[in-house]
Structures are given as C-alpha cells and as structure tokens.
Amino acid sequence: xxxxxxxxxxxxxxxxxxxxxxxxxxxxxxxxxxxxxxxxxxxxxxxxxxxxxxxxxxxxxxxxxxxxxxxxxxxxxxxxxxxxxxxxxxxxxxxxxxxxxxxxxxxxxxxxxxxxxxxxxxxxxxxxxxxxxxxxxxxxxxxxxxxxxxxxxxxxxxxxxxxxxxxxxxxxxxxxxxxxxxxxxxxxxxxxxxxxxxx
Amino acid sequence: xxxxxxxxxxxxxxxxxxxxxxxxxxxxxxxxxxxxxxxxxxxxxxxxxxxxxxxxxxxxxxxxxxxxxxxxxxxxxxxxxxxxxxxxxxxxxxxxxxxxxxxxxxxxxxxxxxxxxxxxxxxxxxxxxxxxxxxxxxxxxxxxxxxxxxxxxxxxxxxxxxxxxxxxxxxxxxxxxxxxxxxxxxxxxxxxxxxxxxxxxxxxxxxxxxxxxxxxxxxxxxxxxxxxxxxxxxxxxxxxxxxxxxxxxxxxxxxxxxxxxxxxxxxxxxxxxxxxxxxxxxxxxxxxxxxxxxxxxxxxxxxxxxxxxxxxxxxxxxxxxxxxxxxxxxxxxxxxxxxxxxxxxxxxxxxxxxxxxxxxxxxxxxx
Ligand SMILES: Cc1cc2nc3c(=O)[nH]c(=O)nc-3n(C[C@H](O)[C@H](O)[C@H](O)COP(=O)(O)OP(=O)(O)OC[C@H]3O[C@@H](n4cnc5c(N)ncnc54)[C@H](O)[C@@H]3O)c2cc1C
Ligand code: FES
Numbered sequence: 001x002x003x004x005x006x007x008x009x010x011x012x013x014x015x016x017x018x019x020x021x022x023x024x025x026x027x028x029x030x031x032x033x034x035x036x037x038x039x040x041x042x043x044x045x046x047x048x049x050x051x052x053x054x055x056x057x058x059x060x061x062x063x064x065x066x067x068x069x070x071x072x073x074x075x076x077x078x079x080x081x082x083x084x085x086x087x088x089x090x091x092x093x094x095x096x097x098x099x100x101x102x103x104x105x106x107x108x109x110x111x112x113x114x115x116x117x118x119x120x121x122x123x124x125x126x127x128x129x130x131x132x133x134x135x136x137x138x139x140x141x142x143x144x145x146x147x148x149x150x151x152x153x154x155x156x157x158x159x160x161x162x163x164x165x166x167x168x169x170x171x172x173x174x175x176x177x178x179x180x181x182x183x184x185x186x187x188x189x190x191x192x193x194x195x196x197x198x199x
Numbered sequence: 200x201x202x203x204x205x206x207x208x209x210x211x212x213x214x215x216x217x218x219x220x221x222x223x224x225x226x227x228x229x230x231x232x233x234x235x236x237x238x239x240x241x242x243x244x245x246x247x248x249x250x251x252x253x254x255x256x257x258x259x260x261x262x263x264x265x266x267x268x269x270x271x272x273x274x275x276x277x278x279x280x281x282x283x284x285x286x287x288x289x290x291x292x293x294x295x296x297x298x299x300x301x302x303x304x305x306x307x308x309x310x311x312x313x314x315x316x317x318x319x320x321x322x323x324x325x326x327x328x329x330x331x332x333x334x335x336x337x338x339x340x341x342x343x344x345x346x347x348x349x350x351x352x353x354x355x356x357x358x359x360x361x362x363x364x365x366x367x368x369x370x371x372x373x374x375x376x377x378x379x380x381x382x383x384x385x386x387x388x389x390x391x392x393x394x395x396x397x398x399x400x401x402x403x404x405x406x407x408x409x410x411x412x413x414x415x416x417x418x419x420x421x422x423x424x425x426x427x428x429x430x431x432x433x434x435x436x437x438x439x440x441x442x443x444x445x446x447x448x449x450x451x452x453x454x455x456x457x458x459x460x461x462x463x464x465x466x467x468x469x470x471x472x473x474x475x476x477x478x479x480x481x482x483x484x485x486x487x488x489x490x491x492x493x494x495x496x497x498x499x500x501x502x503x504x505x506x507x508x509x510x511x512x513x514x515x516x517x518x519x520x521x522x523x524x525x526x527x528x529x530x531x532x533x534x535x536x537x538x539x540x541x542x543x544x545x546x547x548x549x550x551x552x553x554x555x556x557x558x559x560x561x562x563x564x565x566x
Contacts, residue, residue: 068209068213072205074205074209074210077206077209080210081210084213084217085217088217088220091221091224092220092221092228095224095228095229096224098312099229099314102286103286103287105286106286106287106288106289106290107290109289110289110290110291
C-alpha cells in the first residue's frame, strides 16, 4: 500500500494528468466526454469548465470534509453532502461568472449545469478523501485532474474532427469508433505508468 | 436513535447553510439594480430591475414577443434586434439566426439577460401587441349559429390595429372543458372604435372556443384577449377597385375594412360578395345597407347557394364562386380580399386567377 499522504503535491499533479488520468485511466466523466467531443471548440469549452469546477469543488469539499463532516461524525453521509456542495457551487460559479466574466460565461455557461452531474468531479473529490490527501495535495490533484480531463477530451475531439470525412464501416460510426479511439489513447497512456504511482 | 437524529440534523443544517448561501449569492450576484430599456430609438422607454431575460422583462411591460417554447431556445420565435447593451451571441442562439441576423445583432430575447441599460428594436406591430382583459358588453345572435361579441376594454385602455387583423381570444374552463385554449378571431369593429373589439363567432359543432362563446359566455363576463396580429389588411395603393369575398363569420374582418375605408373617405370602389346557404344564414343586412348609403362606392352583394322554401329571395343565387365569376370581368386595377373556410377560399382564388388576378393582388385569411 502506498503512503498517499507522503507524496509530493507536484508528483500528484503530474500523475493525475499522465498516469492517473480521470478519463484514460479511471474512465470517469465518460458521458460528456463521448457526446461533446465531436468539435474541438466546444470540447475545449467543456474542458475549461470541468477544470474550473474540479479545482473549486476539491478545495471546498476538502474543507467541508475535514471541518464539518468529520467533526460531526457523519462520514457515511459524505456522498450526499459532496453532491449537494457540488450542485450549490456550480450554481454560484455560474452566477458569479455571468456577473463578472460575461464573455467567459457566454462560452462556458451552457456547460456548467451539465457538469454538476459529471462523475469526474465527484470522483476527484472521493479520491482525495480515500487517499487521505492533505490540503495542498488535494488542490494540485484537482488542478491536475481537471487539466488531464481537458487534455483528453481535446485529443479525442481533434482526432474525431480529422476523422469526420473518413469512411467508417457503418457499424462503427459514432459511439463505436469513439470507444476504440479512447481505448487506444488509454493504451498509449499506459506508457507513462511507472513514472509516478499515486493509485 | 441519537445518532440518527444527529445525522438528520447535520444534513439538514448543511443543506440549510447551502440554501442560504445560494440565496445570498443570488441577491448579491444577480442584483443588477435598475436598468433603462429603450425601444425603437425612444419610441418607448422604461426602467426596471435587471437580472432576468429580456423576454420576461418585456412581457412584464406588456410587450408581447412571440414565444412558443417558453424561453428554452427551441422555437426561435422570440427574435429582437439589440442595438446596445447585450453581450455576445450565445451558442444556444446560433442555430436560429441567419448570418445577416447575427451581423445585425438580432438575438433570441429569451437568452439575453438584462444586466445594464439596453436599446432594442422591435417591429412596430409587436410593439402594439397587448393583452387586454375586457368585459362582454353585448352578445347578439346574428343567425342560428353566429354570434356577435362586443367587448369593452377596461377604462383608459385603447387598442391600435389595422382593419382586417385578428386577436387571440382566451377561453376559461367551462362545463366539461377543464383547460384554457386560445383561438384567433378577426376584429369586426373599425380601428376608430379603439375602446371596443367586436368579434363574430360561428359555432363549430364540438368546438372548444366557439362552444365557450355560444354556451358559457354571458354579458358582463371578463374575457382575455391579446393582439393585434396578422398581415391581412388593406394595401390598396395600386388599386381603384376592391373585390371582397366572405362566407359565414368571414364577414368579420371585411366589416372592419369597409367601415375603415368609409370613415377615412378613401375613394376605392368596393364590391363585397357575401355567400350563405339560405336566408337564415344571412346577417348584417341592415348594417350593410346603411354602409351603402354612407359610401356610394360600396356595393353589397349577398348570394344564397340554396335558398329554402319560403325564403322569398330575390337576390343572387348560386355558389359564391359562380356569382363572383358572373360579376367580374378582368382584374385590371383590382385587389381581392377574401375570408372564410379554406375550401371556399381555394375555390374563389382559382376563379380570381382565371379572371387574371395575380397572386400578389389577392389577400386572404383562412379560418
Ligand atoms: C386568422 C384567423 C382568423 C379567424 N377569424 C375567425 C372569426 O372571425 N370568426 C370565427 O368564427 N372563426 C375565426 N377563425 C377560426 C377560429 O380561430 C377557430 O378555429 C374556430 O372558431 C374553431 O374553434 P373551436 O375552438 O370552437 O374549435 P376546435 O375545438 O378547435 O375544433 C373542433 C372541431 O371542429 C373542427 N373545426 C375547427 N375549425 C373549424 C371551422 N372553422 N369550420 C369547421 N370545422 C372546424 C376541428 O377540426 C375539430 O374537429 C379564424 C381563424 C384564423 C386562423
Ligand atoms: S422563446 Fe422560444 S426560442 Fe426564445
């Protein structure tokens, strides 16, 4: 068993991009990854939004867990509480963005409600709790997970855009080929394994 | 037990805190203060609270932008041109906007949030669409299945419309009908009478709205209307004779048109062919005779397709298409205005075409 709490936050950061990528190693957040990846531009939009929300929810959920849930002794309710916190945060982020960063909101606004139910977000929160990460570890884990997810969806979108005019066997078009590409990308990412291990 | 209570208490407390935070955030972040909206370059201005969509902000001011989806960006009807004060066009709007509209900054008003002062342009007609809650002043049987409904607008309110346009009429639940429906009815009164709206409603067997008017509605009842809508109105610039053809309740917009032309003293020659089956389906005869006296250019030509025994009818007989065909010789300098059931209109349009009327000199509302 790895001593998680002893790993440097920076190692966690790089690992969560390369060796413990949310999509390519943990296969979390797949639904939006598969459906919103046909165009590079929208994929980046969604990637940015996911990164932002993962970072903010990781920080807040870490605080909520250590300063509310643990003292109250209600760890077994943590799933519900995390989800409520995520939902509330996304609401507030959306309102704040609409107010202060209207241009960004115009691009990301439609993705934010979608993200509330993205399991990569809850996954990231749960990993940091299970692995007993400290505050800085959680923060960098959040940033890394978000960037990793963003990178993965952009790669897929770029490939799918290039593939748009390719002749596919009818049975493979759409979701079929997307799964195959994702699998190949995941295989490629196995090449990184061993550089760092955090899970 | 204590553990259960503690858990319930804690989770409730956390939800409560989150709810309070969201409400506070909403108060703080969504509070855009008072904003000024300018419509049609000073045509109308008002000050209101920001923070909601342009569509709901306008409808609160009783400016009705058409909307069929209730603001979900799926109908594309709620277009408004924004001159200043909106952000960029959202991805949700792009599918509904042409390249030219995007260049002109036409927006879906349900997707535009009002955050600061705005200037917008809306078609003058929309600007005129209002909602009224009027009172039934008169409910008169014109024939066995046609009623004239005279609605008085509330004190101080007026309606501005072009003769020929129609209103949307909202029913209330009645009898076995539990829902509110709305239907289009042409305005039968002239625009000069801007405190009343006359509708002429023919009972459709089993019809929801006409059943309501004929069976449930009473003098003194309140009725809800919105409008005016529609592009059936007088053109007339290039014509010196107007041929009008109607059947049944189709008389309604024609009545408004003839009053309007007479009151304005326009010098068009008018021939109005009014088709009915038998004597008992004819109405408004005295009124039309009166109009003929007031306006020497106007001729009323009622025609019965199947007079009953004892009708003692000396006027035109035959199908309305045949009567029109008998009277018309050529389309030179003429425009035609038609109202009635789709079947009758199609037959009449065919006759008019055969007389040389081009499609852009024929105007109609299919009921
Ligand atoms: C622009 C416009 C202007 C109109 N102006 C008038 C007007 O001035 N006066 C007026 O009486 N009506 C007018 N109508 C028609 C009116 O809007 C309604 O469609 C009509 O009154 C029937 O409504 P309902 O709710 O009673 O019938 P519904 O409950 O809608 O229909 C009941 C049944 O009757 C059939 N039906 C519907 N309409 C007719 C019809 N006209 N003839 C025969 N069967 C029908 C339906 O197919 C259905 O089976 C106008 C329509 C339009 C589009
Ligand atoms: S109201 Fe339907 S698109 Fe705006």
